[in-house]
Amino acid sequence: MSTVLAYQTNAQELARTFGDIAKSQLPYATAKALTDLAFQGQRESKTELRKAMQLRNPFSAGGIQVEPATKAQWPRSEAQVGIEERRSYLIDHITGGKRQGGTHGRAIIEDETQRSASGRVPKGKRPAALVAIAKRAKRKADLVAAFGGRKRNGKALPFLFFSRKWHNEVLAIRTTDERYPLRILYAFRKGVSIKREFEMDLAVQRTVQVNYGAAFNKALRRAIATGKGKAERMASTSRDQQIDAGR
Secondary structure, three states, X not given: OOOOOOOOOOHHHHHHHHOHHHHHHHHHHHHHHHXXXXXXXXXXXXXXXXXXXXXXXXXXXXXXXXXXXXXXXXXOOOOEEEEOHHHOHHHHHHHOEXXXXXXXXXXXXXXXXXXXXXXXXXXXXXXXXXXXXXXHHHHOOOOOXXXXXXXXXXXXXXXXXXXXXXXXXXXXXXXXXXXXXXXXXXXXXXXEEXXXXXXXXXXXXXXXHHHHHHHHHHHXXXXXXXXXXXXXXXXXHHHXXXXXXXX
């Protein structure tokens, strides 16, 4: 998903008004203004994300990242606010819709003790890792019974079975030597519907609409001041060289 906000400015007219120094500084000023706005949009998006979702750690919010604008892009300069690939699941909450999931379906955590103190699920306790253990154990006949069991050394192993409650597979382990009770770690569902609840695109759009003029004006004036300073230093150096040559 991509939302493009296009804005036209009177930058060329400003350049004619302020002169050659302003014209030379326009690419920098435009890139600076767009980049500053992108970071403002990033902050607003993170605020919206925290309102929309219960975040247990900073991982998801850290996926909202900025690609700065550069002078080389002039006159079609752009900065981007987007979702980093490892957090692509956030896109579902921006657009809404349905996700099918993998071979077993979309994993839904049932046992919150799987999480660490930070709120994240350690790599070895994630669905893919546990499913791999269950399948490997089944292939090696390490499970005592067909319907799950314990490893020969007494350690409980995860196993998959079809649940009438979920109408799909679940991943579970035994809590005793008996068949029941079971501890359900994850349930898998095919075609999970995801609501649109994270208005990231609107947050960035509001930021740009409200702040673009001031951001560009600030960046341009700063760039002009920098340009004038450089021009004055160059002129001073040139005069000194002429004096030296005259001697």
